[in-house]
Amino acid sequence: MKAIVNVGLKQGVLDDQGKATHHALDTLGFKELVKNVRIGKQIIIELNSTDEAAAKEEVTKMCEKLLANTVIEDYDIEIVG
Amino acid sequence: MKISVLQFPGTNCEYDTKYAFEQLGCVVEIIWHKEKQIPSDTDLLVIPGGFSYGDYLRSGAIARFANIMESVQAYAANGGKVLGICNGFQILLEAGLLPGAMKRNDSLHFISKYHTLKVVNTDNKFLSLMKKDEVVNIPVAHHDGNYYIDALGLKELEDNNQILLKYCDKNGTLVNMNGSVSNIAGICNKEKNVFGLMPHPERAIEELLSSVDGVNMLKGFLQ
Numbered sequence: 001m002k003a004i005v006n007v008g009l010k011q012g013v014l015d016d017q018g019k020a021t022h023h024a025l026d027t028l029g030f031k032e033l034v035k036n037v038r039i040g041k042q043i044i045i046e047l048n049s050t051d052e053a054a055a056k057e058e059v060t061k062m063c064e065k066l067l068a069n070t071v072i073e074d075y076d077i078e079i080v081g
Numbered sequence: 082m083k084i085s086v087l088q089f090p091g092t093n094c095e096y097d098t099k100y101a102f103e104q105l106g107c108v109v110e111i112i113w114h115k116e117k118q119i120p121s122d123t124d125l126l127v128i129p130g131g132f133s134y135g136d137y138l139r140s141g142a143i144a145r146f147a148n149i150m151e152s153v154q155a156y157a158a159n160g161g162k163v164l165g166i167c168n169g170f171q172i173l174l175e176a177g178l179l180p181g182a183m184k185r186n187d188s189l190h191f192i193s194k195y196h197t198l199k200v201v202n203t204d205n206k207f208l209s210l211m212k213k214d215e216v217v218n219i220p221v222a223h224h225d226g227n228y229y230i231d232a233l234g235l236k237e238l239e240d241n242n243q244i245l246l247k248y249c250d251k252n253g254t255l256v257n258m259n260g261s262v263s264n265i266a267g268i269c270n271k272e273k274n275v276f277g278l279m280p281h282p283e284r285a286i287e288e289l290l291s292s293v294d295g296v297n298m299l300k301g302f303l304q
Contacts, residue, residue, distance in 0.1 A: 016260060
């Protein structure tokens with residue numbers, strides 16, 4: 001079983017990397033199509049567990065403690081496999 | 082004066098910091114992060130600059146869980162003076178010893194240059210030797226110095242005189258160098274015994290280094 005954790009800046013916190021990437025996409029000719037770009041990171045954790053609910057609870061603790069800085073970042077967790 | 086300077090894997094300003102404080106007559110000890118206790122005779126604890134744990138995950142995010150940090154938390158809670166320079170500031174934010182968080186510079190570039198700073202508040206244990214509105218020239222060197230705090234938090238910092246330094250031009254007009262909320266370069270906690278700043282005063286202590294403005298700032302930390 002794996003946990004796929006996506007961490008990104010909260011809505012309302014200016015995402016300078018997203019903004020710069022958006023600008024670059026505009027200049028590459030995607031201006032009409034691209035509405036907004038946000039950049040985050042994905043953390044993939046392989047787990048020794050078969051209990052999905054318990055695993056999610058533990059991964060939530062990991063996010064709160066280390067994986068995300070909740071002052072500026074949001075996270076979501078997906079348990080797969 | 083006894084100063085303890087923390088050292089993590091990737092710290093790279095510990096010897097500059099040691100040298101700078103030794104020039105001011107202090108006894109300086111470098112403390113490895115695996116230690117459990119900071120020396121009991123510590124008058125000032127410094128978390129120096131560098132790239133602890135390669136800045137992996139987020140700057141300071143991993144260092145804050147090092148063995149020594151429990152002792153740092155206890156020291157700060159007892160009113161001990163803690164100074165975080167650059168990566169040290171980032172670690173203090175991650176550890177919750179200072180409010181807010183650091184983001185990547187808005188230019189997305191690593192910025193390494195001399196920069197002028199304005200002294201905003203002096204009624205604290207760190208900048209008591211400086212004058213309000215004084216402008217000093219001290220180098221910065223960081224990638225993640227874009228200080229963020231929400232509007233409520235900013236108001237609290239302002240109301241409690243917790244903003245100590247802001248970026249400015251040489252005439253003292255505030256400038257936004259890296260995206261920081263309210264041009265903030267350094268803040269302290271509400272109790273005013275924990276101070277974090279992005280600029281490096283320890284790098285501005287000799288004419289050869291083109292500024293000696295760091296000397297008076299460092300002396301202030303010893304008051």
